[in-house]
Amino acid sequence: MAAARARGGGPAGGDPAVPAAACAPARPEPRASRSALDRLARDIAACRACPRLVAWREEVARVKRRAYREERYWGRPVPGFGDAAAAVALVGLAPGAHGANRTGRMFTGDGTGDFLYAALHRAGLATQPTAVSRADGLRLLGVFLTNACRCVPPENRPAPEELARCAPFLDREVAALPRLRVLVALGAVAWDAALAHLARAGHALPRPRPRFGHGAELRLAGAPALLGTYHPSRQNTNTGRLTPAMLDAVLARAAALAR
Numbered sequence: 571m572a573a574a575r576a577r578g579g580g581p582a583g584g585d586p587a588v589p590a591a592a593c594a595p596a597r598p599e600p601r602a603s604r605s606a607l608d609r610l611a612r613d614i615a616a617c618r619a620c621p622r623l624v625a626w627r628e629e630v631a632r633v634k635r636r637a638y639r640e641e642r643y644w645g646r647p648v649p650g651f652g653d654a655a656a657a658v659a660l661v662g663l664a665p666g667a668h669g670a671n672r673t674g675r676m677f678t679g680d681g682t683g684d685f686l687y688a689a690l691h692r693a694g695l696a697t698q699p700t701a702v703s704r705a706d707g708l709r710l711l712g713v714f715l716t717n718a719c720r721c722v723p724p725e726n727r728p729a730p731e732e733l734a735r736c737a738p739f740l741d742r743e744v745a746a747l748p749r750l751r752v753l754v755a756l757g758a759v760a761w762d763a764a765l766a767h768l769a770r771a772g773h774a775l776p777r778p779r780p781r782f783g784h785g786a787e788l789r790l791a792g793a794p795a796l797l798g799t800y801h802p803s804r805q806n807t808n809t810g811r812l813t814p815a816m817l818d819a820v821l822a823r824a825a826a827l828a829r
Protein backbone atom coordinates (compact mmCIF):
# COMPACT_ATOMS: atom_id res chain seq x y z
CA MET A 571 0.00 0.00 0.00
CA ALA A 572 2.90 2.35 -0.64
CA ALA A 573 0.87 4.87 -2.59
CA ALA A 574 -1.95 5.00 -0.11
CA ARG A 575 0.51 5.26 2.74
CA ALA A 576 2.30 8.12 1.09
CA ARG A 577 -0.96 9.94 0.50
CA GLY A 578 -2.12 9.52 4.02
CA GLY A 579 1.15 10.28 5.72
CA GLY A 580 2.70 8.40 8.60
CA PRO A 581 3.40 9.13 12.22
CA ALA A 582 6.23 11.55 12.76
CA GLY A 583 7.74 9.78 15.72
CA GLY A 584 8.43 6.25 14.47
CA ASP A 585 5.64 4.57 16.45
CA PRO A 586 6.91 1.02 17.02
CA ALA A 587 3.38 -0.32 16.48
CA VAL A 588 3.42 0.91 12.88
CA PRO A 589 5.07 -1.11 10.12
CA ALA A 590 8.26 0.58 8.96
CA ALA A 591 6.90 1.10 5.46
CA ALA A 592 4.04 3.19 6.87
CA CYS A 593 6.40 5.75 8.37
CA ALA A 594 6.49 7.93 5.28
CA PRO A 595 6.78 11.69 5.70
CA ALA A 596 3.47 12.96 7.08
CA ARG A 597 1.09 14.46 4.58
CA PRO A 598 -1.30 16.79 6.38
CA GLU A 599 -5.01 16.31 6.02
CA PRO A 600 -6.72 18.92 3.84
CA ARG A 601 -8.26 21.28 6.40
CA ALA A 602 -11.46 21.93 4.44
CA SER A 603 -11.91 18.20 3.98
CA ARG A 604 -11.55 17.51 7.71
CA SER A 605 -14.09 20.25 8.46
CA ALA A 606 -16.54 18.81 5.94
CA LEU A 607 -16.10 15.32 7.39
CA ASP A 608 -16.61 16.63 10.93
CA ARG A 609 -19.82 18.42 9.88
CA LEU A 610 -20.97 15.31 8.10
CA ALA A 611 -20.25 13.15 11.15
CA ARG A 612 -22.50 15.40 13.23
CA ASP A 613 -25.29 15.21 10.63
CA ILE A 614 -25.03 11.43 10.42
CA ALA A 615 -25.01 10.92 14.19
CA ALA A 616 -28.20 12.99 14.49
CA CYS A 617 -30.13 11.23 11.69
CA ARG A 618 -33.48 9.61 12.52
CA ALA A 619 -34.79 9.18 8.97
CA CYS A 620 -35.47 5.42 9.14
CA PRO A 621 -38.00 4.59 11.88
CA ARG A 622 -37.34 0.83 11.82
CA LEU A 623 -33.58 1.28 12.18
CA VAL A 624 -33.86 4.01 14.82
CA ALA A 625 -36.00 1.67 16.90
CA TRP A 626 -33.63 -1.26 16.41
CA ARG A 627 -30.36 0.53 17.11
CA GLU A 628 -31.82 1.98 20.31
CA GLU A 629 -33.30 -1.35 21.38
CA VAL A 630 -29.92 -3.07 20.92
CA ALA A 631 -28.28 -0.28 22.90
CA ARG A 632 -30.83 -0.63 25.69
CA VAL A 633 -30.84 -4.43 26.01
CA LYS A 634 -27.07 -4.87 25.40
CA ARG A 635 -25.05 -8.05 25.26
CA ARG A 636 -24.26 -9.53 28.64
CA ALA A 637 -20.50 -9.04 28.20
CA TYR A 638 -21.02 -5.31 27.67
CA ARG A 639 -23.81 -4.64 30.12
CA GLU A 640 -21.71 -2.14 32.09
CA GLU A 641 -20.97 -0.11 28.96
CA ARG A 642 -22.95 2.76 27.56
CA TYR A 643 -23.76 1.89 23.94
CA TRP A 644 -23.48 4.48 21.19
CA GLY A 645 -26.89 3.49 19.79
CA ARG A 646 -26.85 6.08 16.99
CA PRO A 647 -25.84 6.16 13.32
CA VAL A 648 -22.09 5.57 12.96
CA PRO A 649 -20.15 8.20 10.97
CA GLY A 650 -17.27 7.31 8.66
CA PHE A 651 -13.79 7.10 10.15
CA GLY A 652 -10.36 7.77 8.75
CA ASP A 653 -7.90 10.03 7.04
CA ALA A 654 -9.23 13.13 5.27
CA ALA A 655 -6.30 12.69 2.86
CA ALA A 656 -7.42 9.14 2.03
CA ALA A 657 -6.72 7.73 -1.41
CA VAL A 658 -8.70 4.57 -0.63
CA ALA A 659 -12.14 4.25 0.96
CA LEU A 660 -13.54 0.94 2.16
CA VAL A 661 -17.32 0.66 2.05
CA GLY A 662 -18.97 -1.95 4.26
CA LEU A 663 -22.56 -2.93 4.91
CA ALA A 664 -23.71 -1.59 8.28
CA PRO A 665 -22.54 -1.25 11.90
CA GLY A 666 -22.29 -4.38 14.00
CA ALA A 667 -24.94 -4.59 16.72
CA HIS A 668 -22.42 -4.94 19.54
CA GLY A 669 -19.44 -3.57 17.61
CA ALA A 670 -19.83 -0.14 16.03
CA ASN A 671 -23.34 0.32 17.43
CA ARG A 672 -21.73 -0.05 20.84
CA THR A 673 -18.46 1.81 20.35
CA GLY A 674 -19.56 4.49 17.87
CA ARG A 675 -16.69 3.90 15.46
CA MET A 676 -16.73 1.95 12.21
CA PHE A 677 -15.71 -1.71 12.54
CA THR A 678 -14.63 -1.21 16.13
CA GLY A 679 -15.18 -3.75 18.88
CA ASP A 680 -16.17 -6.95 17.07
CA GLY A 681 -14.77 -9.85 15.08
CA THR A 682 -15.22 -8.15 11.72
CA GLY A 683 -13.15 -5.22 12.90
CA ASP A 684 -10.51 -7.51 14.41
CA PHE A 685 -9.94 -9.06 10.98
CA LEU A 686 -10.15 -5.82 9.03
CA TYR A 687 -7.93 -3.65 11.22
CA ALA A 688 -5.27 -6.37 11.38
CA ALA A 689 -5.21 -6.33 7.57
CA LEU A 690 -5.04 -2.54 7.46
CA HIS A 691 -2.15 -2.60 9.91
CA ARG A 692 -0.29 -5.22 7.86
CA ALA A 693 -0.74 -2.94 4.86
CA GLY A 694 0.61 0.06 6.75
CA LEU A 695 -2.76 1.78 6.72
CA ALA A 696 -3.48 1.71 10.45
CA THR A 697 -1.27 2.66 13.37
CA GLN A 698 -2.28 -0.44 15.35
CA PRO A 699 -3.79 -3.84 14.54
CA THR A 700 -6.67 -3.64 16.99
CA ALA A 701 -9.67 -1.37 17.46
CA VAL A 702 -11.56 -1.53 20.73
CA SER A 703 -12.99 1.95 21.35
CA ARG A 704 -13.06 5.49 20.03
CA ALA A 705 -10.42 6.36 22.62
CA ASP A 706 -7.90 3.63 21.74
CA GLY A 707 -5.56 5.97 19.85
CA LEU A 708 -5.94 4.24 16.49
CA ARG A 709 -5.34 6.36 13.40
CA LEU A 710 -5.82 5.42 9.77
CA LEU A 711 -3.20 6.39 7.21
CA GLY A 712 -4.43 7.19 3.73
CA VAL A 713 -7.63 5.22 4.11
CA PHE A 714 -11.23 5.97 5.11
CA LEU A 715 -13.89 3.52 6.34
CA THR A 716 -17.59 3.85 5.81
CA ASN A 717 -20.76 1.80 5.36
CA ALA A 718 -23.65 1.72 2.91
CA CYS A 719 -26.03 1.91 5.90
CA ARG A 720 -25.09 3.87 9.02
CA CYS A 721 -27.50 2.21 11.44
CA VAL A 722 -27.45 -1.40 12.58
CA PRO A 723 -30.29 -3.26 10.83
CA PRO A 724 -32.16 -6.28 12.19
CA GLU A 725 -30.46 -9.45 10.92
CA ASN A 726 -27.87 -7.31 9.20
CA ARG A 727 -30.30 -6.61 6.40
CA PRO A 728 -31.14 -3.01 5.59
CA ALA A 729 -34.21 -2.57 3.37
CA PRO A 730 -33.70 -1.07 -0.09
CA GLU A 731 -35.49 2.12 0.92
CA GLU A 732 -33.24 2.43 3.99
CA LEU A 733 -30.13 2.06 1.86
CA ALA A 734 -31.51 4.68 -0.52
CA ARG A 735 -32.16 7.10 2.36
CA CYS A 736 -28.61 6.64 3.64
CA ALA A 737 -26.95 6.92 0.22
CA PRO A 738 -26.51 10.74 0.22
CA PHE A 739 -24.16 10.37 3.17
CA LEU A 740 -21.82 8.28 1.00
CA ASP A 741 -21.98 10.95 -1.71
CA ARG A 742 -21.03 13.61 0.83
CA GLU A 743 -18.17 11.52 2.22
CA VAL A 744 -16.70 10.92 -1.22
CA ALA A 745 -17.07 14.62 -2.02
CA ALA A 746 -15.17 15.45 1.17
CA LEU A 747 -12.20 13.23 0.21
CA PRO A 748 -10.40 15.18 -2.52
CA ARG A 749 -7.56 12.65 -2.91
CA LEU A 750 -9.78 9.60 -3.21
CA ARG A 751 -8.79 7.25 -6.05
CA VAL A 752 -10.21 3.85 -5.10
CA LEU A 753 -13.39 2.48 -3.53
CA VAL A 754 -13.20 -1.02 -2.06
CA ALA A 755 -16.61 -2.64 -1.59
CA LEU A 756 -16.81 -5.15 1.27
CA GLY A 757 -19.50 -7.48 -0.04
CA ALA A 758 -22.29 -7.34 -2.58
CA VAL A 759 -24.49 -4.76 -0.85
CA ALA A 760 -21.58 -2.35 -0.62
CA TRP A 761 -20.69 -3.05 -4.26
CA ASP A 762 -24.20 -2.09 -5.33
CA ALA A 763 -24.11 1.00 -3.11
CA ALA A 764 -20.80 2.05 -4.67
CA LEU A 765 -22.15 1.51 -8.18
CA ALA A 766 -25.22 3.56 -7.34
CA HIS A 767 -22.96 6.29 -5.97
CA LEU A 768 -20.94 6.35 -9.20
CA ALA A 769 -24.15 6.61 -11.22
CA ARG A 770 -25.43 9.50 -9.07
CA ALA A 771 -22.09 11.20 -9.57
CA GLY A 772 -22.76 11.18 -13.31
CA HIS A 773 -20.62 8.26 -14.43
CA ALA A 774 -22.14 6.01 -17.10
CA LEU A 775 -22.12 2.42 -15.86
CA PRO A 776 -21.58 -0.49 -18.27
CA ARG A 777 -24.61 -2.59 -19.17
CA PRO A 778 -25.26 -5.10 -17.84
CA ARG A 779 -24.12 -3.70 -14.53
CA PRO A 780 -20.82 -5.22 -13.35
CA ARG A 781 -21.49 -7.96 -10.84
CA PHE A 782 -19.90 -8.26 -7.45
CA GLY A 783 -17.24 -10.84 -6.88
CA HIS A 784 -14.13 -11.17 -4.77
CA GLY A 785 -11.44 -9.42 -6.81
CA ALA A 786 -13.96 -7.79 -9.15
CA GLU A 787 -12.76 -4.51 -10.54
CA LEU A 788 -14.39 -1.63 -12.37
CA ARG A 789 -12.47 1.26 -13.81
CA LEU A 790 -14.33 4.17 -15.35
CA ALA A 791 -12.65 7.24 -16.78
CA GLY A 792 -12.71 10.11 -14.32
CA ALA A 793 -14.13 8.05 -11.46
CA PRO A 794 -12.56 6.27 -8.49
CA ALA A 795 -11.72 2.67 -9.35
CA LEU A 796 -14.01 0.13 -7.69
CA LEU A 797 -12.75 -3.15 -6.23
CA GLY A 798 -14.73 -5.93 -4.60
CA THR A 799 -13.82 -8.21 -1.73
CA TYR A 800 -15.82 -10.62 0.35
CA HIS A 801 -17.00 -8.95 3.53
CA PRO A 802 -14.71 -9.66 6.53
CA SER A 803 -17.64 -10.92 8.60
CA ARG A 804 -17.02 -13.75 11.01
CA GLN A 805 -19.18 -15.94 8.84
CA ASN A 806 -16.73 -15.44 5.97
CA THR A 807 -13.47 -15.40 7.90
CA ASN A 808 -14.25 -18.33 10.21
CA THR A 809 -15.13 -20.53 7.24
CA GLY A 810 -12.08 -19.55 5.19
CA ARG A 811 -14.18 -17.93 2.48
CA LEU A 812 -12.10 -14.81 3.12
CA THR A 813 -8.53 -15.36 4.34
CA PRO A 814 -6.01 -12.75 5.47
CA ALA A 815 -4.02 -13.32 2.28
CA MET A 816 -7.10 -12.69 0.13
CA LEU A 817 -7.84 -9.39 1.81
CA ASP A 818 -4.16 -8.40 1.72
CA ALA A 819 -4.16 -8.95 -2.04
CA VAL A 820 -7.18 -6.69 -2.54
CA LEU A 821 -5.62 -3.96 -0.41
CA ALA A 822 -2.39 -4.27 -2.39
CA ARG A 823 -4.35 -3.90 -5.61
CA ALA A 824 -6.09 -0.83 -4.19
CA ALA A 825 -2.68 0.65 -3.40
CA ALA A 826 -1.49 0.02 -6.93
CA LEU A 827 -4.56 1.72 -8.37
CA ALA A 828 -4.19 4.65 -5.96
CA ARG A 829 -0.72 5.52 -7.23
Ligand code: SF4
Binds near residue numbers: 619620647721732736
Ligand atom coordinates in the same frame (compact mmCIF):
# COMPACT_ATOMS: atom_id res chain seq x y z
S1 SF4 B 1 -29.78 4.30 8.06
FE1 SF4 B 1 -28.90 6.26 7.39
S2 SF4 B 1 -30.68 7.47 6.67
FE2 SF4 B 1 -31.48 5.78 7.96
S3 SF4 B 1 -31.62 6.62 10.04
FE3 SF4 B 1 -29.63 5.64 9.86
S4 SF4 B 1 -28.23 7.29 9.26
FE4 SF4 B 1 -30.32 8.00 8.84
